[in-house]
Amino acid sequence: MSVPFPASAPSAEIPVVRLEGITKRFPGVVANRDVTLSVRAGEVHAVVGENGSGKSTLMKILYGMQRPDEGTISVRGEQVRFSNPGDAIAAGIGMVHQHFMLADNLTVLENVVLGAEPKRGLRLDTAAARTRIVDLGERYGLDVDPDSLVEELGVGDRQRVEILKVLYRGARVLILDEPTAVLVPHEVDELFASLAGLRAEGVSVIFISHKLDEVLRVADAVTVLRQGATVRTVDPREVTARELAELMVGSELPTPETRESTVTSVVELAVEHLVVRSTDGRVVVDDVSFEVHRGEVLGVAGVAGNGQAELVEALLGLRPSTGTVRLGGADLSDATTRQRREAGIGYIPEDRHRQGLLLSASLWENRVLGHQGRAAFRRGPWIDRKAARKDTERIVQEYGVRTPGIGVPAFALSGGNQQKLIVGREMSGDPSLLVASHPTRGVDVGAQAALWDHLRHARRSGLAVLLVSADLEELIGLSDRLVVMLRGRLVAEVDPSDTTPESLGSAMTGASA
Amino acid sequence: MSLLSPERAEPAPVPPPSRATPRFDLRRLGLALAAPLLAVVVALAVAAIALLVSGSNPATVYARMLSEGTTLRSLLITVNNAVPLYLSGLAVALGFRMGLFNIGVEGQYQLAALLAAAAGAAVVLPGPLHLVFVVLVAMVVGALWAGVAAVLKTARGVSEVISTIMLNVIAGGIAAYLLSTYLQERVVGSNNSRTPRLEESARFPNLDPVLRSFGVEPPQGTRLGGFLLVAIVVGFLYWLLVSRSRFGFDLRATGLSPSASVASGVDAKRMTIVTMLMSGAIAGLVGMPQLVGSSYAYGLDFTSGLGFTGIGVALLGRGSPVGVAIGALLFAFLERSSATLQRIDVPTEIYVIMQGSIVLSVVVAYEAVRRLGVAQAERSVRRAVDPEVAG
Numbered sequence: 001m002s003v004p005f006p007a008s009a010p011s012a013e014i015p016v017v018r019l020e021g022i023t024k025r026f027p028g029v030v031a032n033r034d035v036t037l038s039v040r041a042g043e044v045h046a047v048v049g050e051n052g053s054g055k056s057t058l059m060k061i062l063y064g065m066q067r068p069d070e071g072t073i074s075v076r077g078e079q080v081r082f083s084n085p086g087d088a089i090a091a092g093i094g095m096v097h098q099h100f101m102l103a104d105n106l107t108v109l110e111n112v113v114l115g116a117e118p119k120r121g122l123r124l125d126t127a128a129a130r131t132r133i134v135d136l137g138e139r140y141g142l143d144v145d146p147d148s149l150v151e152e153l154g155v156g157d158r159q160r161v162e163i164l165k166v167l168y169r170g171a172r173v174l175i176l177d178e179p180t181a182v183l184v185p186h187e188v189d190e191l192f193a194s195l196a197g198l199r200a201e202g203v204s205v206i207f208i209s210h211k212l213d214e215v216l217r218v219a220d221a222v223t224v225l226r227q228g229a230t231v232r233t234v235d236p237r238e239v240t241a242r243e244l245a246e247l248m249v250g251s252e253l254p255t256p257e258t259r260e261s262t263v264t265s266v267v268e269l270a271v272e273h274l275v276v277r278s279t280d281g282r283v284v285v286d287d288v289s290f291e292v293h294r295g296e297v298l299g300v301a302g303v304a305g306n307g308q309a310e311l312v313e314a315l316l317g318l319r320p321s322t323g324t325v326r327l328g329g330a331d332l333s334d335a336t337t338r339q340r341r342e343a344g345i346g347y348i349p350e351d352r353h354r355q356g357l358l359l360s361a362s363l364w365e366n367r368v369l370g371h372q373g374r375a376a377f378r379r380g381p382w383i384d385r386k387a388a389r390k391d392t393e394r395i396v397q398e399y400g401v402r403t404p405g406i407g408v409p410a411f412a413l414s415g416g417n418q419q420k421l422i423v424g425r426e427m428s429g430d431p432s433l434l435v436a437s438h439p440t441r442g443v444d445v446g447a448q449a450a451l452w453d454h455l456r457h458a459r460r461s462g463l464a465v466l467l468v469s470a471d472l473e474e475l476i477g478l479s480d481r482l483v484v485m486l487r488g489r490l491v492a493e494v495d496p497s498d499t500t501p502e503s504l505g506s507a508m509t510g511a512s513a
Numbered sequence: 514m515s516l517l518s519p520e521r522a523e524p525a526p527v528p529p530p531s532r533a534t535p536r537f538d539l540r541r542l543g544l545a546l547a548a549p550l551l552a553v554v555v556a557l558a559v560a561a562i563a564l565l566v567s568g569s570n571p572a573t574v575y576a577r578m579l580s581e582g583t584t585l586r587s588l589l590i591t592v593n594n595a596v597p598l599y600l601s602g603l604a605v606a607l608g609f610r611m612g613l614f615n616i617g618v619e620g621q622y623q624l625a626a627l628l629a630a631a632a633g634a635a636v637v638l639p640g641p642l643h644l645v646f647v648v649l650v651a652m653v654v655g656a657l658w659a660g661v662a663a664v665l666k667t668a669r670g671v672s673e674v675i676s677t678i679m680l681n682v683i684a685g686g687i688a689a690y691l692l693s694t695y696l697q698e699r700v701v702g703s704n705n706s707r708t709p710r711l712e713e714s715a716r717f718p719n720l721d722p723v724l725r726s727f728g729v730e731p732p733q734g735t736r737l738g739g740f741l742l743v744a745i746v747v748g749f750l751y752w753l754l755v756s757r758s759r760f761g762f763d764l765r766a767t768g769l770s771p772s773a774s775v776a777s778g779v780d781a782k783r784m785t786i787v788t789m790l791m792s793g794a795i796a797g798l799v800g801m802p803q804l805v806g807s808s809y810a811y812g813l814d815f816t817s818g819l820g821f822t823g824i825g826v827a828l829l830g831r832g833s834p835v836g837v838a839i840g841a842l843l844f845a846f847l848e849r850s851s852a853t854l855q856r857i858d859v860p861t862e863i864y865v866i867m868q869g870s871i872v873l874s875v876v877v878a879y880e881a882v883r884r885l886g887v888a889q890a891e892r893s894v895r896r897a898v899d900p901e902v903a904g
Contacts, residue, residue, distance in 0.1 A: 342778070370777035372779075381759060382757050385757075404894055409890050
C-alpha cells in the first residue's frame with residue numbers, strides 16, 4: 001500500500017449501481033452468464049478476470065453500448081434501461097476507455113467540454129468552463145492545465161483529461177477499463193492518488209484489470225469473473241494475489257490424460273536470441289531462445305501483454321526482429337511472411353477477425369487465404385477455384401464446420417465454426433510447425449474439445465506446435481513442455497504433468513517465479 | 514468449463530455441404546442490383562425537387578430526356594462518351610478493390626495524353642505500330658505519375674488521397690507549361706495551343722463500317738469510336754485479373770482486411786506499388802479515345818474532368834467491371850440527354866445535380882443493402898445449422 005487512503009465512508013445501504021442476473025449471448029458464445037455486481041458509493045470496485053472472461057461485455061452493458069439478453073441494471077435503487085451511452089451518462093455513469101478518445105490539436109479545456117459546451121448566446125462560455133474544470137481538478141486531485149494542448153501531454157495527463165471529461169458530465173460512477181495498461185509505475189501511483197480523491201468525494205470507481213497486485217492495492221472490493229460468470233466478490237484485505245489468481249483461473253484440473261509422448265529428437269523450430277522492439281523502441285521480446293521438436297507441443301504461459309503476441313508475430317515475420325529463426329534447418333531469420341508460411345508454418349492467430357479471416361468473403365476464398373501460392377490452388381497465375389472449393393468442402397466435413405454451404409460469407413458463421421475453418425485450413429497446408437495463439441478463445445465447449453483433438457492428432461503425426469494461450473487448463477492439458485513469459489523474457493520452464501493452474505498462475509504474475 | 518451452456522450438448526449432424534443454394538445466390542444478385550437502382554431513383558427524386566423549385570415540370574423534362582436521349586445520334590454519343598468514363602472508372606475501381614484511393618486519375622490522364630500526343634507526333638512509324646506506340650506511351654506516363662504517389666506512400670507513409678490530389682495540380686501545371694513552350698505547334702488563326710496532329714498511322718479506325726454491316730447508318734457527323742473495343746478488352750482483363758488471378762486474390766484480400774492479408778503473406782508495400790502502377794496505366798488510357806479517335810492532338814480544349822467523374826462511376830459500379838460499365842453508360846446518357854434541355858429553357862446543370870445525388874445516394878444505398886445482406890446471410894446460416902433457433 002504505497003498510497004494512503006482515508007477510510008472510505010459509504011453513505012447509504014443502497015448500492016449506486018447494481019447489475020443483477022446479467023446474461024448476454026453472442027452467436028456461439030455466452031459472454032455473460034447470470035452476472036451480479038453491486039457497487040457502493042465511494043467505493044473502488046475492481047472487476048478482474050482473464051481475457052475473454054466477460055469483463056468488457058459487462059462494462060459495455062453497464063455503459064449502454066450493448067443490451068443484456070436477461071437481467072436488470074439498477075442505479076441508486078431504481079431500475080433503468082440504457083439504450084445508448086447517452087442514457088448511461090445521464091444516469092451518472094461514465095467510462096474511460098483503454099484507448100483515449102481525445103482530439104490532439106485541441107486544448108484540455110476544449111476536449112473536456114467537447115459535446116457538452118457551456119454556451120453564452122452562441123459563443124462558448126470559456127470562463128465558466130474553465131472555472132468548472134479548475135474546480136473539479138481541485139476537488140478530485142486531478143491537476144491539469146486547462147489551456148495546454150493535448151498533443152503536448154503525457155499519457156498520465158491524458159488519462160486525467162479523460163477522467164475530467166467524464167466528471168464534467170456529472171458522472172458519479174466511473175468505469176476505468178484497464179487504466180494502468182498504458183502507464184509507467186509512477187503514473188500508476190498518481191492515478192491511484194486521484195482515485196483516492198474521487199473516493200473521498202463519494203464517487204464510485206469500477207476498475208477493470210487483470211493485474212492482481214494493483215487490484216489488491218487500490219480496491220475496496222473485488223469481483224472475479226470466469227468464463228462469463230461471477231465467481232465471487234471478495235474483500236481484498238482477506239485474499240492474497242495467489243488466491244485471486246486461483247479464483248480467476250478456476251481450480252478445476254483437467255484429468256491428466258495418460259498419453260504416450262510423441263516428442264521426437266528432431267528439432268523443428270530453433271529460435272535464438274530473438275529480440276523484438278515495439279514501434280516506439282521498447283524491447284517487448286527480450287533475448288528469447290527456445291526449441292520445439294517434431295511431435296512436441298511447447299506451451300507459452302503468461303499474462304497478456306508480456307510479449308507473447310509479439311513473439312508470435314515475429315515468428316511469422318509480421319514484426320521486425322533480430323536473432324535467428326530456423327525451421328527444420330532452414331534459416332528463416334530474414335524471410336518474408338509468405339516465405340515463412342510456404343516453408344511450412346501454419347498460423348492460428350489470436351484475433352481471427354483481424355488476422356485470420358476475410359469476413360465478407362466466402363468460406364472457400366478464406367480457405368485460399370494464406371495459401372495463395374501453394375501448389376494445391378495454383379494454376380499458373382490463376383487461382384484454381386475448383387480445387388479450392390473442393391478442399392473447403394473437405395474441411396467443412398472433417399472439421400464439422402456447421403454451415404449451409406461454402407459460398408456463405410465467413411462472418412455469418414459462429415465463432416467456433418470460424419475457428420474450426422481456420423484450424424482446418426492451417427492443418428491442410430501440410431505444415432511442419434503450427435503457431436497457435438489462443439486457438440480456442442471465444443469458442444463454445446463442443447468446438448473446443450474438437451479443436452483440442454485436432455491439435456493432439458496433428459502432434460501425433462509429427463507436427464511441432466507452439467501454443468500460446470491464456471487458458472491454463474488448455475496449456476497444461478495439451479503441452480509437452482511449458483515456458484512462462486514475463487516482461488518479454490522466458491522466466492521459467494514448467495513440467496505440465498507436475499503443475500496446477502494455480503501454481504502456473506502465480507508463476508505468470510511473477511508472484512513466485 | 515462447466516459454466517458454459519450445457520443445453521446445446523450434441524450438435525446436430527452436419528448436413529452434407531453443398532454449393533451455396535441457388536436461392537441464396539439469387540438473393541445476392543437481387544441485393545447487388547437493389548443498391549444502384551435505389552440510388553438512381555433517389556437521384557431522380559432529388560433532381561425532380563430541384564426542377565420543381567426552378568419552375569419546370571419534372572415529368573416533361575424527364576420525358577424529353579428520354580426521347581432525346583434515345584435517338585440514334587444520342588445513343589452513339591452516349592457510347593462514345595462512356596468509353597473514357599469507363600476507363601477512368603476502372604482505374605479508380607482497381608485501387609478501390611484494395612482500399613487505395615487513386616484520386617489522381619485526372620492528372621495522370623492529362624499528362625499521359627499530352628506526352629503521348631507529343632511523342633506520337635515526333636516519331637514516324639508504320640501503321641498499327643505507331644498507334645500502339647502512342648497508347649503505350651500514355652500508359653507508361655500514367656503509371657509513372659501514379660507511381661510517384663505509390664512511392665510516397667510506401668517509403669514515407671504519405672496518404673495517397675492527399676498526394677494524388679496534389680499531383681493533379683502539379684500535372685496540370687506541367688502540362689500547361691509544356692504546352693505553351695516545347696510541345697506547342699502554332700495554329701494560324703486560332704487561340705488554341707495544341708501539339709502537332711498525329712499522322713494517319715496513329716489514328717484508331719472508327720466502327721462505322723461495323724454499324725453499316727448491321728444495317729445502321731450513323732447520322733451525319735456522328736461516328737462510333739473504335740476505342741470502344743479497347744475498353745471492352747480492358748474490362749475483360751480487369752475482371753480476369755481481379756476475380757481470377759492470384760494477384761487479384763491478394764488485391765481483394767488487402768481491400769477486405771489489410772491485417773488478414775498481411776498475415777497471409779501478402780507484401781503490402783509491393784501490392785500498393787503494383788496496384789498504383791496498374792491503376793495509373795489504365796488512367797493513361799482515359800485520354801486515348803479522344804486523342805487517337807477524334808482530336809488527334811492534345812490542346813487547351815482537351816476534355817477535362819473525366820478523372821473526377823470516374824470516381825463517381827467507380828462508386829456506382831462497386832468495382833465490378835460490368836457495374837462500372839453500367840455506371841459509365843448511365844452518366845454519359847444523363848449528360849447527353851440533359852444537353853438537349855437548353856432548348857426548352859431548362860438549365861443543363863440539372864445533370865450535375867443528378868450525378869451528384871447518384872454518387873451520394875449510392876454510398877448510402879450500398880451501406881443499407883450491405884446490412885440487409887449481412888442479416889440475411891446470418892439468418893440463412895442459423896436456419897441451416899440450428900433449426901430450432903430460426904424465427
